[in-house]
């Protein structure tokens with residue numbers, strides 16, 4: 711393995727332990743035990759494992775049941791819902807909704823998410839929301855129907871809601887307002903600007919920052935972090951994606967949280983222990999563990 715694709719080295723341990731508020735262990739190399747041990751060695755003692763489809767959500771719940779450091783979030787990803795409706799296993803269909811059978815399949819899948827959401831080890835419903843980057847116009851109706859259903863499931867079970875918002879800020883905020891957001895709502899991989907951060911702050915939405923906050927071209931994201939209230943900020947890897955600088959392009963994993971957190975402390979003009987303590991408390995409050 712060349713150093714360009716090798717896993718980055720372990721960073722200096724954090725002085726105050728935090729959680730990775732959003733990860734996909736099932737998409738990473740190695741075992742769950744190895745990932746948790748590496749993370750714990752640098753002060754990342756809790757992870758939220760996020761499911762993106764039925765199988766992934768069932769696996770998240772099982773993994774959380776088997777490991778006290780793991781909490782589960784369950785959902786059909788915003789790009790998964792149209793795939794179910796459009797019946798296109800190899801990619802996002804260009805055919806549009808074929809018949810009512812597509813929505814029946816979506817409703818069946820949502821019923822399984824609903825069942826999983828009732829479990830104690832499941833702390834959140836998500837990631838759900840809107841993705842205008844990966845899903846085209848023909849999938850929008852299914853995506854929105856699925857998003858609204860997930861909001862309802864989260865509220866009925868008293869669970870947190872984890873939002874995936876890709877190039878859909880205004881519509882995500884509008885639908886949340888129309889449905890009435892759950893008491894605890896988290897924008898995962900927060901991608902809005904400072905102005906949107908003010909809107910989220912007023913609504914009491916948590917903003918979870920990922921490794922892309924370290925990217926050179928991400929000044930608008932750092933401006934958003936700068937104005938985000940300290941009691942609404944979380945940190946995540948979204949691993950295996952979004953590896954922070956200076957390891958961009960190499961595999962991401964929960965043990966790299968300290969790299970992102972240190973960059974965030976610089977933006978906030980605070981020391982890393984103070985930020986870590988705030989994030990640890992915020993994450994526990996957001997997910998209710």
Ligand SMILES: [Zn+2]
Pocket residue numbers: 837874875898899
């Ligand atoms: Zn996402």
Ligand SMILES: [Zn+2]
Pocket residue numbers: 732734760837948
């Ligand atoms: Zn994710």
